[in-house]
Amino acid sequence: MTPREAFTIVDRCAREKEIDQLLLELLRYPSPQTDRLESDPQVKKFIVELVAPRLAELTGSSGAIDAMGNLIWRLGDASTGGFLLMGYAMTFPAASMKEPFSGARVDGRAFGVAGQCALGRGACEQKGALAAMIYAAGIVARAQLALRAPLILAVSLAGETGRHDAAKFMLENDEISARSAIIGLGTSNQICLGNKGRIDIEIAVRGKSAHSSMPWKGVNAVDGFRRVMERLDRVPLGTGRHGLGNATLTVTQVRSGPDISHTIPDFCHVVLDRRLLPGEDPDAAFRDIQDALKEVAGFTVEATRGAVMYPSEVAKGSALAVTAAAASRELTNRDAEFFYSPAALDAGFLNRNGIETIMFGPGDLRFAHTDQEAVALEEVRDAAKIYAATALQIIG
Numbered sequence: 001m002t003p004r005e006a007f008t009i010v011d012r013c014a015r016e017k018e019i020d021q022l023l024l025e026l027l028r029y030p031s032p033q034t035d036r037l038e039s040d041p042q043v044k045k046f047i048v049e050l051v052a053p054r055l056a057e058l059t060g061s062s063g064a065i066d067a068m069g070n071l072i073w074r075l076g077d078a079s080t081g082g083f084l085l086m087g088y089a090m091t092f093p094a095a096s097m098k099e100p101f102s103g104a105r106v107d108g109r110a111f112g113v114a115g116q117c118a119l120g121r122g123a124c125e126q127k128g129a130l131a132a133m134i135y136a137a138g139i140v141a142r143a144q145l146a147l148r149a150p151l152i153l154a155v156s157l158a159g160e161t162g163r164h165d166a167a168k169f170m171l172e173n174d175e176i177s178a179r180s181a182i183i184g185l186g187t188s189n190q191i192c193l194g195n196k197g198r199i200d201i202e203i204a205v206r207g208k209s210a211h212s213s214m215p216w217k218g219v220n221a222v223d224g225f226r227r228v229m230e231r232l233d234r235v236p237l238g239t240g241r242h243g244l245g246n247a248t249l250t251v252t253q254v255r256s257g258p259d260i261s262h263t264i265p266d267f268c269h270v271v272l273d274r275r276l277l278p279g280e281d282p283d284a285a286f287r288d289i290q291d292a293l294k295e296v297a298g299f300t301v302e303a304t305r306g307a308v309m310y311p312s313e314v315a316k317g318s319a320l321a322v323t324a325a326a327a328s329r330e331l332t333n334r335d336a337e338f339f340y341s342p343a344a345l346d347a348g349f350l351n352r353n354g355i356e357t358i359m360f361g362p363g364d365l366r367f368a369h370t371d372q373e374a375v376a377l378e379e380v381r382d383a384a385k386i387y388a389a390t391a392l393q394i395i396g
Helices: 003-013 016-028 041-059 123-143 165-173 221-232 282-292 319-332 347-352 377-395
Strands: 071-075 082-088 105-107 116-119 151-156 178-183 191-195 197-206 248-257 267-276 300-309 338-341 356-359 374-376
Touching: 003 123, 003 319, 003 377, 016 041, 016 116, 016 123, 016 377, 041 071, 041 123, 041 151, 071 123, 082 123, 082 377, 116 123, 116 377, 123 151, 123 374, 123 377, 151 165, 165 347, 178 319, 178 347, 178 377, 191 319, 191 347, 197 221, 197 282, 221 248, 221 267, 221 282, 267 282, 282 300, 319 356, 319 377, 347 356, 374 377
Parallel strands: 082 151, 082 178, 178 356, 191 338
Antiparallel strands: 071 151, 105 116, 116 374, 191 356, 197 267, 197 300, 248 267
């Protein structure tokens, strides 16, 4: 489909009041992260009780809930080469935000934004983009076209878990066959071409407990931690890649025990965050850390790899990025900026599996996880139209 044909369809089928109402409904239905992560029943109910019915109203089909609880909606021939929109159901917990699920409309001047905003947990991170993606599916469905390849909307149970489990389940079990995709997260409607990956690593340092009045009878695990840190400082890291900067290795947690007064600790538990650049092998990065911690004299040291999220990179001149940028320019009279994110996101997993993926969505992440989380209504409206116009050009 030509760009002009796509923009004409979007102008004909999009109704801004409907987009606003959908966003407010999503914000008013709580779906926060808990210690149950993707298994949390409230997040699953959000998909079943709100997302699926609204999809049915807009498109004539509610999609299907998979065995994990993610929602998969399709339009068009189920052949290969489809276009995937992936949004998220889970938000950050309410924390100290007052009325986090009010879905209130407020004047945007308090946030430095022209026009009105919607308040609510997840507004600028997951739910603004999710509303726009659901509505984009509605726009394409209303066009009643014979698509060359399917449009797929995947609503993931994830959103705050920091792992690829839900995306992995969908690709392995839901027969998602797509050549390109957009991940819906707050980017202020700018185009994110890539992001860092991440390995979570736990290190256990073990010594020998003793009374602190006789420290020579023990082996202080905190001294072992100090030696571990000295070695980690020498681990080689990837350097200087495009807009992503350098790879990093950061201590995020340290805990020693036993938690008893006047006692030499016999263990020290350390959590590391190793950020990966595109092209870095997570297995090799972990082996570098294991090698650095071999034979720390006097201590037993064990490194265990936790969750892995893969780095991502798409060329600025790729068909997907160019199409999305052109749609943004036509529909908003503004040029979308290109950028890279230091965060670890599902785009890396999709790209690793042959689905060219960018990130794009409404919402300024400066407000994420704050007591004033909000998203501009105009950004959500624009995003819905840009998602739809991009999809129509790729598969229409």
